[in-house]
Amino acid sequence: MRAGASVAGGVTAVIALVFGLVGADTPAALGVPPVCTNSLAPLGFRTSLCVTAPATGATVTGATTVRATVSVSGAAPAVNGVTYTLDGAYLLFDAESPYTFTLHTYLFTPGRHTLSASTAFSGGYDSPPLSMPLNFAASAAPPPPPAFAPATGTAPGPGMPLVVAAGGDGASGMAREHKVADLIAGWSPNLFLYLGDVYENASKEELLNWYGENGSFFSRFRSITDPAVGNHEYTLSPTAQPYVDYWGGVPHYYSFDAGGWHFVSLDDTAEYGQGAVTSPQYRWLADDLARNTAPCTLVFFHRPVFSVDADPEATEYRAYWQLLSTHRVTLTLTGHAHNYQRWQPLDGRGDVNAGGVIEIVAGTTGQWLSPFARTDPRLAAGFDSTTTGPGALQLRLSGGGATFSFQNVSRQVLDQSEVTCKG
Incomplete structure (x- = not known):
């Protein structure tokens, strides 16, 4: 954003x-x-x-x-x-x-x-x-990052859920980012999903300084992190090359399994322009979901398909939502909007349906928060205050479902709910 x-x-x-x-x-x-x-x-x-x-x-x-x-x-x-x-x-x-x-x-x-x-x-x-x-003066560069492979995270203890932290729109070097990173560290997560945008323009120096290196900021979670690309990553490069290089050649879309769940990362930026059902990403996703046998699926990307933020919804990717609904995806996580939004389960048409997909927007990990621009009866929970809002989403995933909560940097739980897998 x-x-x-x-x-x-x-x-x-x-x-x-x-x-x-x-x-x-x-x-x-x-x-x-x-x-x-x-x-x-x-x-x-x-x-x-x-x-x-x-x-x-x-x-x-x-x-x-x-x-x-x-x-x-x-x-x-x-x-x-x-x-x-x-x-x-x-x-x-x-x-x-x-x-x-x-x-x-x-x-x-x-x-x-x-x-x-x-x-x-x-x-x-x-x-x-x-x-x-x-x-x-001439100086030796450090070795390049290892070639990207999706992180499956650390294994939870016997009988324990997979603890996943998630959020986006925070890598900017601001004090709030420090606080959110400390909040997440206190959860000892098994996995971290970064939902896109490194500020201001995802340059090489901003990735090293603001996303971090050697344990600073969010880089402390690098070994357990799976990123999704945001629109800011395209500001200086039509291919988001600094972001791709920082992550060792990360692809625009990929999937992996962890904790009994299937995870999918997508690029739904306008710059990537893969909204059509004939696009390579859509065809790949359709094949990936068709082959998926896990009962629980989580899909994460940057721009929300449904949003009450002033920034427009990713309407050009609406066909993806229909595909996610058809394959009974459990959860979608997004950033881009600098606020928190949890939507009721929505079917492929965007109507409330108990068997639909839940979208959670969590662009709250360090940037200022933006006020909602409108209301929507399908929104189950949301907040847009910089005073109380910076924080991250914590999910506890089990074989049959998930509990999740949004916590701010003061360790207050501002929203919590649960979902049963439908696959």
């Missing part, structure tokens, strides 16, 4: 405290002043952007910390974040102070490069960019 706007700023707002200016690796500690730019916006407010690390002209190698500060004075809209580019090409968007990330120099050729930063404001104004030269 899209990235959101923050609330309006006050008369005078210091958005980021100057941090890191006395650390051992900062320009100030080395006697070098930070690089700053000051500008007067068309609306009359003033903004200052400073890069406090690394020093301008520095030689950097390996994993290098980049830090910046933003201050604003006057009646200004809210700061949405800082956009970083390298040699004019998009690098990363940092949506929350402190504006710091790890620059992986091994992703680029050794030599002279220009790092630039610009402050993005709510309403669409971007400050003039600050630019500084850096020299990238």
Whole structure:
């Protein structure tokens, strides 16, 4: 889904405290002043952007910390974040102070490069960019990730259910993402389903920084994770290549079995454009479901087929819903809408039917939450408040059904229910 706007700023707002200016690796500690730019916006407010690390002209190698500060004075809209580019090409968007990330120099050729930063404001104004030269020394890249194979997770103890955590729209480096990852870790899940979207544009640096590496953010669950691709993964690449590479060559659609359940991951983005019944993905899904002998099936993808969010439903994939209903799929999980929605069981026409498929939307794992745009009597439960809503879905799967609950980062259960398998 899209990235959101923050609330309006006050008369005078210091958005980021100057941090890191006395650390051992900062320009100030080395006697070098930070690089700053000051500008007067068309609306009359003033903004200052400073890069406090690394020093301008520095030689950097390996994993290098980049830090910046933003201050604003006057009646200004809210700061949405800082956009970083390298040699004019998009690098990363940092949506929350402190504006710091790890620059992986091994992703680029050794030599002279220009790092630039610009402050993005709510309403669409971007400050003039600050630019500084850096020299990238040669450094060895880490080994590539292993070739993708669907994760079947860890085995539950005897007589215990398979504990599955799920959610999307959270990988952005924001504090809420940290809290959701900690929440999930407290469940000791056997399996994690990420329902798509790495913010802001799923660049290589955003995948490494915001989805995570070496146990940061959601990467702590990497060995038990099965992802679905989101629309943000297509922003910089028509084939979502950075996402594909991050996951070791993950396909757009795949299936696996775990805990007595059959799982299917699909790509229902508009960019992929596989909504037609003649598309390769649809034909593959029809064959996969026809051959499936498990009584319980869970299908997960990014865009909801039914939704009360302002973003439109994935109507071009409505034929898929009919196929899922025909094969008596138990559950579908989606993200994209930044809120929580649990729908009553719906048949292939979208009518309430006890034998239908339940759709759960959980785009709640770190981004701001968006308000519902309409009501629908088929919606069984839902909430759209950023104050209470960030969290994740926990499912406890057994051979004949599942119990599930949505918990927020305060460990409150905001919704819970159960379902019996129909296959």
